Amino acid sequence: MGSIDTSDFAAGSHTGKILFVDAFDSFTNNIVGLLEQCLQAEVTLVHINDDKVSENLEETVSHFDAVVVGPGPGHPGIPSDVGFINKLWALDDENILPILGICLGFQSLCLAHGAEVERLPCARHGIVSKLLHNNVDIFAGIGDGFEATQYHSLRVDLLGNKSRDALSHSVFWEPSEACPSLYPLAWDTTDEANGPILMAVRHTTKPFSGVQFHPESICTSEESKQLISNWWTNAQTWLTKRGRARTVHKKQIWEPADILRTGLASSSPDVTPSGSLASSPPTSHLAGLLRSVVEEDDVFLRWEKKPAAKITPTSLIEVLGQKQNEVVLLDSQGHASGNFSIIGLMVPGKTMKVTYKVADKILRYGIDQGQTCTMQLNSIEEVWPMLQEALDLHDPRNQGGSSRASSTSSDMAPAGLDQYVAGHLPVGSPFWGGFMGYISYEAGLETIDVEPHASYIPDINFAFCHRTIVIDHKTSQVYIQSLLPNDLAWILDVGRTVDGLTSRAELTADTADSQKSITDARECATLDRFLSSAQVARPQETSYRDKVLRCQELLASGDSYELCLTDETKISVPAAVNGRMEMDAWALYKRLRSKNAAPFGAFMRLSGVSVVGTSPERFLSWSREGKCQFRPIKGTVKKSKEMTRERAHAILESSKERAENLMIVDLIRHDLSGVIGADKTWVSKLMAVEEYETVYQLVSVIEGQLPVNGVEDGGPRGIDVLKASLPPGSMTGAPKKRSCEILSDIEQRPRGIYSGVLGYMDVGGSGDFSVVIRTAVKTDDQGVNNTNAGINGDPEVWRIGAGGAVTIQSTDESEFQEMETKCSSVLGAIFS
């Protein structure tokens, strides 16, 4: 048995230990952060289905001072939705301890003490309202203006009379006959349709309290910190009075299934921190093979910076003769808010391509045309450390081997141009080389343990690009960069090409330009010939609207707070027109970017997949200094003559649109703070209206700071944030896991690259990924009925996913229109 912890609360020397019971919610880490910040408590997280904890509940809680039972999807009366929570309310006198229930936890507390839990006439998801409270207990000292965010479909009825009309519920402050042990502490009386809704209770004799609202939400008043402190003070008073102290075991007999901060826990990969990599052998074959391409002890970045007014990344790819090759282009498409465009080029015999498929868990990698290595993995979790290690091994700042001068001797710069030599790195360039490509939606599903629909595409598809070109549109500079030895000739060559393009852009009546427009016109005509006989299969209105209603039924039952429903449009293009075997993906891309410019445009042709995209949405970026940024978009209004900017603002500032956005902001705060901690996570922009080519959108910005010495300390890195945040919250809804399960059931198809993320991970430690939306995708292997498209006379198929967040306030008609608007932003541009 354990010994007794003799530390004294009153003396203030005690670090409280709190057990957090998570019902698979997507706001959990925000609550944990709030507890840690307000109480300086140590919080341990367990899931509701943890058998070990459930079977040893008394023993488990004896190690803690208090328990917090969190929110979650479902109904407190359904055993699988609450797991062992019910057992907590039944703890006997000897084992009882203070417990705070939040939302589902609150409902469960009330249900266990005689209340009814029923559906609200109108569910409240992401709704912020002023509460009525009588200033006592956990509300002591809290002002009248206290506002709280609600995410619930169900409500507690303390009168216990199901036949009572919802509108006749009344506000009262004494226990009811049906629930004599529950004191009501707060109500929401702002909603006419629902009538008064109970918002908080305290048990009359046991140390149990609960709140229906979410104290941790970004839109709940700051005073919720006071509420948490009040609860803790009450808990401490109770513990002291009882003389209860937690048991201290040398070794606990149970292990929590999931330690808090999964990112931190799992970010101790087998990878040596980059600081010492230069001298230690690679741990993965992938990283070792890739590193062997650079036949030097140290990796150097050779680079040149040139003025490059007016050149576009597409014209650069064309003059470099790369438009029909495998290539990755991250293109800010001249959009006002796009700063950089990045080109990643393939080098025969040097470029490594890496793919992973969720269906078979096989990792494939190889150097260009060379032999492909295959590796059977147990899970996608094994991929990330290999990628990170490969990046670290190419960090040009890690100089552990021979001296710089000797290793560059074969590649010395012309006199006066010392930027070719490694010592000076181009800090203004966000990408020095590394992995470029995408991670599919299904890959994201694997990370959260949701069964995906079988898909035929590579779910991870990256190339390690040694040769890269970065255009800084704000300063009109271009960086030409290579991580390969002896590559100066290539840099100089591209430099001359850039000079040529720049001067050509300045001479309007240049013959080469008119030659170019003739080529463009020809390309366009061929594209139109393909497209004129293409067949477009769009989602059927009745079936889509029916799916919206199915989503809303699950929102009303409490299984989700928001569901991002999507569907797919297929364009089947006949094989072979005028002797051409395939529609020209490059020409298609150029048309799309010119008609629907967006800051996260992308063209990618890699490992049998073609992507042409105009995404407006950043998923996640992280800088070399460790600053992370998410930019979720939620809330969309179509532009039209009638839709003035003022009207669009008014719509986007409505409670429906704000609720949609708020849920995703809270969800992303949870994703990010789960890795780096809530104290390092903040919201820098909350619901701003941004204007795009065909739509207005509501955008928020969530930021955070990775530990500065993360690499040395084995702390979390950008890739840890990335993998912990998949699939993107703006494409799932909340809570993420249950919502993805529901969507998979309703959508009945893999989403593929759509709803995934696309971008780069840099050898210097930065990264930037967009959400793959407003994008058309084609794969060479299109599934059983569609292999070798375009070759055996089968049509080639381009897919465009589109959808939108369904909330309880949505209408099926307007959701269908929203999906159509988004799809048309791509389709309309292609067929223009």
Ligand SMILES: C=C(O[C@@H]1C=C(C(=O)O)C=C[C@H]1O)C(=O)O
């Ligand atoms: C689902 C799509 O977009 C997502 C949904 C949005 C919304 O519901 O308003 C906005 C941007 C994206 O996060 C899409 O473009 O297909």
Ligand SMILES: NC(=O)CC[C@H](N)C(=O)O
């Ligand atoms: N946020 C929550 O915990 C929600 C609880 C419950 N599923 C409801 O919808 O009412």
